[in-house]
Amino acid sequence: MPDAIRRVFARQKWMAIAVATIVLAGILTAVSPVFLTLSNLQSILVQSSVTAIMAIGMTFIILTAGIDISVGAILFFTSALFAQLMIDTESYLIAFSAAMTCATGLGALNGVLVVKFRISPLITTLATYSIYRGAAIHLTGAQNIPVPREMGFLGNGKIFSIPVPILILIAVFVIGVYAFTRTRFGVYTRAIGNSARSATESNLPVNRVTIAVYAASGFVTGIAALILLARVGGLQSGIGIGIEFTVIAAVILGGTKLTGGSGTVTGSVIGAVFLVLIDNGLNLMNASPYIYDIVRGSVLLAAVAVDRISAVRQQKAVEAARAARIQGAAIPG
Amino acid sequence: MMMNRAADTIAATDAKPVLSVRNLSKAFAGKTVVDDVSFDIHPGEVIGLVGENGAGKSTTKNMLCGLLQPSNGEILVEGEVVPHIDGPAHGISAVHQELSLFGSLTVAENMCISDLPGKPARVDWREADRIAREQLEFLGIEIDTQATIESLGSGRQQVVEIAKALLHADRVLILDEPTTSLTAVEREKLFAIIDTLKARGVAIIFISHFMEEIYRVCDKFIVLRDGKQVGGGYLSDVPQRQLEEMMVGRTIEDSKIDLHPPGEVEALRVQGLSAIDFDGIDFTVHKGEILGISGLMGAGRTEIAEAIFGLRAATGDVFVKGEKVSPITVKAMKARGVCYVPEDRRTNGLFLNRPVRENLSAAAILNFVTRSLRGIGFRGEKARASDVVRERDISVPSIENHVSDLSGGNQQKVLLGRWLSMAPEILIFDEPTKGVDIGAKFDIHATIAELARAGRAVVIVSSDLPELLHTTHRLLVMRKGHIVGEFQREAYDSVKIISLAASAGNGSNGNA
Numbered sequence: 055m056p057d058a059i060r061r062v063f064a065r066q067k068w069m070a071i072a073v074a075t076i077v078l079a080g081i082l083t084a085v086s087p088v089f090l091t092l093s094n095l096q097s098i099l100v101q102s103s104v105t106a107i108m109a110i111g112m113t114f115i116i117l118t119a120g121i122d123i124s125v126g127a128i129l130f131f132t133s134a135l136f137a138q139l140m141i142d143t144e145s146y147l148i149a150f151s152a153a154m155t156c157a158t159g160l161g162a163l164n165g166v167l168v169v170k171f172r173i174s175p176l177i178t179t180l181a182t183y184s185i186y187r188g189a190a191i192h193l194t195g196a197q198n199i200p201v202p203r204e205m206g207f208l209g210n211g212k213i214f215s216i217p218v219p220i221l222i223l224i225a226v227f228v229i230g231v232y233a234f235t236r237t238r239f240g241v242y243t244r245a246i247g248n249s250a251r252s253a254t255e256s257n258l259p260v261n262r263v264t265i266a267v268y269a270a271s272g273f274v275t276g277i278a279a280l281i282l283l284a285r286v287g288g289l290q291s292g293i294g295i296g297i298e299f300t301v302i303a304a305v306i307l308g309g310t311k312l313t314g315g316s317g318t319v320t321g322s323v324i325g326a327v328f329l330v331l332i333d334n335g336l337n338l339m340n341a342s343p344y345i346y347d348i349v350r351g352s353v354l355l356a357a358v359a360v361d362r363i364s365a366v367r368q369q370k371a372v373e374a375a376r377a378a379r380i381q382g383a384a385i386p387g
Numbered sequence: 388m389m390m391n392r393a394a395d396t397i398a399a400t401d402a403k404p405v406l407s408v409r410n411l412s413k414a415f416a417g418k419t420v421v422d423d424v425s426f427d428i429h430p431g432e433v434i435g436l437v438g439e440n441g442a443g444k445s446t447t448k449n450m451l452c453g454l455l456q457p458s459n460g461e462i463l464v465e466g467e468v469v470p471h472i473d474g475p476a477h478g479i480s481a482v483h484q485e486l487s488l489f490g491s492l493t494v495a496e497n498m499c500i501s502d503l504p505g506k507p508a509r510v511d512w513r514e515a516d517r518i519a520r521e522q523l524e525f526l527g528i529e530i531d532t533q534a535t536i537e538s539l540g541s542g543r544q545q546v547v548e549i550a551k552a553l554l555h556a557d558r559v560l561i562l563d564e565p566t567t568s569l570t571a572v573e574r575e576k577l578f579a580i581i582d583t584l585k586a587r588g589v590a591i592i593f594i595s596h597f598m599e600e601i602y603r604v605c606d607k608f609i610v611l612r613d614g615k616q617v618g619g620g621y622l623s624d625v626p627q628r629q630l631e632e633m634m635v636g637r638t639i640e641d642s643k644i645d646l647h648p649p650g651e652v653e654a655l656r657v658q659g660l661s662a663i664d665f666d667g668i669d670f671t672v673h674k675g676e677i678l679g680i681s682g683l684m685g686a687g688r689t690e691i692a693e694a695i696f697g698l699r700a701a702t703g704d705v706f707v708k709g710e711k712v713s714p715i716t717v718k719a720m721k722a723r724g725v726c727y728v729p730e731d732r733r734t735n736g737l738f739l740n741r742p743v744r745e746n747l748s749a750a751a752i753l754n755f756v757t758r759s760l761r762g763i764g765f766r767g768e769k770a771r772a773s774d775v776v777r778e779r780d781i782s783v784p785s786i787e788n789h790v791s792d793l794s795g796g797n798q799q800k801v802l803l804g805r806w807l808s809m810a811p812e813i814l815i816f817d818e819p820t821k822g823v824d825i826g827a828k829f830d831i832h833a834t835i836a837e838l839a840r841a842g843r844a845v846v847i848v849s850s851d852l853p854e855l856l857h858t859t860h861r862l863l864v865m866r867k868g869h870i871v872g873e874f875q876r877e878a879y880d881s882v883k884i885i886s887l888a889a890s891a892g893n894g895s896n897g898n899a
Binding site: 175236237238239241242244245249251253255256257258314315350 | 445474475483485486487488489490491492496500501503507508509510512
């Protein structure tokens with residue numbers, strides 16, 4: 055690989071997943087004539103919108119070296135609250151503002167627990183996952199609740215012939231990239247993931263930023279919940295189950311390191327699209343539905359392995375360069 | 388804008404101190420760590436803060452830069468009592484021993500992160516880059532401000548850290564062991580920077596283990612021992628020996644140890660050892676001999692030691708007591724009585740979260756226990772471990788304490804105790820006294836001399852040249868993976884050795 059290209063790959067950590075996505079799209083184009091149609095591409099983006107939006111929030115959490123397992127439960131709780139309030143009050147305003155406040159609040163609660171009690175985010179959010187989901191089922195009495203027909207606009211409507219979920223995804227994406235690159239919040243987030251100790255010594259508001267990333271993730275999960283509710287047409291008990299896997303996988307595939315500090319919003323969105331492409335391809339191949347999970351898991355494993363191998367190779371290149379220097383400086387006697 | 392305040396005050400020389408500390412104390416959970424420390428520092432002055440590990444230097448530093456709140460006493464900035472130090476606002480900043488940098492962020496981002504230009508919702512990165520560039524230029528260093536920190540070497544990282552601290556320290560800069568990861572050249576560069584800052588009226592508090600550095604850069608000194616201020620004044624009035632004695636609180640015997648003459652019998656011979664980091668290494672160590680290997684960071688010293696012990700792949704031959712070892716593996720080396728005490732004891736040597744007892748017995752569990760059933764039982768382990776603790780003078784409440792509770796010096800003694808309990812015949816030490824206090828350092832040197840007297844062969848790899856000069860019979864000098872010189876103890880000449888290790892030319896005539 056020429057140096058210039060390698061540098062682009064090193065700087066733009068999402069390049070790898072972008073190339074993988076293009077290659078996969080190329081294969082699917084060759085295999086199926088319907089793949090490269092506007093409607094199929096639109097449908098792929100619509101299908102990835104929910105996980106992509108959540109992955110944008112998750113990126114910030116993972117950048118701080120945290121994780122939120124409970125996003126699926128927040129998604130479910132928010133959907134349940136919204137659907138229930140629509141039945142009870144018939145007011146979009148109340149239902150909408152309550153749902154968004156609640157989604158943000160549940161995310162923030164995760165952040166507060168992580169910060170105040172210094173419990174590992176994995177355990178904290180594993181616990182709140184169970185609590186949030188249980189609370190939602192308690193709230194709705196485990197019933198399926200339909201949402202009003204006009205909600206469908208959010209999931210299936212179009213503005214200037216572009217599906218609404220895609221527009222929302224673009225908006226969240228732009229805000230996410232801006233926050234990541236241009237704001238203090240963004241740079242603090244990356245800094246904390248690099249080294250919490252250094253962040254404290256540099257006088258950064260570590261606790262506030264940590265709570266804020268979980269709250270922000272909760273907020274975008276709320277948005278995702280409303281889109282999903284609109285697309286499905288009502289609350290179902292299966293909503294959000296297992297979605298945390300897809301969301302976290304998208305972030306990791308996108309090149310964000312679980313150890314924190316390094317990653318991009320762009321990569322996460324492409325990662326989410328990539329995962330839908332895989333489903334799409336399997337669908338075109340008429341694969342058994344049981345295969346899907348196996349393939350998704352294998353892809354994630356392969357991505358992490360490739361990342362490790364390239365890191366090791368880079369290390370070897372550095373060592374080889376040093377060896378060359380030493381041989382060059384060989385001294386007689 | 389950065390040096391204005393300081394520049395104003397330098398005109399009125401020794402008018403009033405920029406920072407005064409009065410009866411400063413700090414207690415954690417009832418245990419007093421810093422007790423009644425008082426001093427003044429004037430603009431353009433460099434004060435050396437010295438003391439053994441655990442003497443309270445770091446706690447004092449943390450109170451001065453506002454990371455800790457004093458339990459008692461007061462801090463005055465420009466003559467005014469400041470109840471709560473806010474580093475940036477008062478122009479005080481510290482470079483901590485562990486760098487407070489962010490690996491995947493750029494140099495510019497790192498330097499400006501505490502005070503980013505622009506609005507919170509819109510950071511002015513162009514301005515940040517300009518500030519960073521200007522600051523680095525001011526210090527006379529060329530570093531790409533858009534490079535990520537992890538792409539820089541540790542020396543350059545240190546420089547970025549100092550540049551970052553200086554952005555907010557136009558009055559007082561605190562440097563905590565700033566040279567530990569620097570090469571000789573980078574160290575000189577740092578001293579030049581300190582001289583520049585001094586001339587500009589910045590007051591500097593310099594914390595270091597290296598007495599040579601203290602004497603090189605400081606005007607005054609403060610000695611802490613067990614949290615108490617036991618001495619202070621002008622360095623020009625106090626010889627180094629006296630300063631060291633103040634630190635340890637007892638008289639140090641002449642640091643040049645009396646070595647027993649080495650034997651004639653060959654113990655370890657290395658022939659044509661080569662790998663990525665070194666090439667064509669030949670040397671022999673005799674019984675009762677202490678051989679030092681010196682060189683700059685990256686010269687390949689540690690790599691050689693690891694290769695001999697079988698931790699690193701290499702070509703060439705290693706002979707133990709005249710017998711060729713092949714293949715070179717840790718197991719084969721241990722079986723022949725070779726042991727290796729690694730440089731980074733915390734990651735490579737000790738099991739920090741396990742008791743002292745287990746750490747001592749780990750390398751030779753069968754020497755420690757008596758077993759009536761094959762492979763089962765630990766009878767006698769405690770008694771043996773207690774013996775070792777006594778022999779090696781390890782201060783620890785109980786052999787069941789975790790090694791992480793111990794000070795650096797005692798940790799090193801535990802590691803030493805572990806290997807010595809194997810009754811080794813050849814010992815390879817890598818940086819045996821790195822990060823340990825002076826008292827423990829002398830104990831370790833005495834132990835090494837004792838080992839040689841008892842007929843063991845010892846190889847010491849160290850970047851601490853005075854240490855090698857004091858404790859070895861013979862010294863090899865390495866540069867870029869090659870042995871470039873050999874000195875006998877009678878002919879030791881530190882200036883010659885350093886220039887040989889650091890020179891860029893083809894010094895093929897290092898033999899003295």
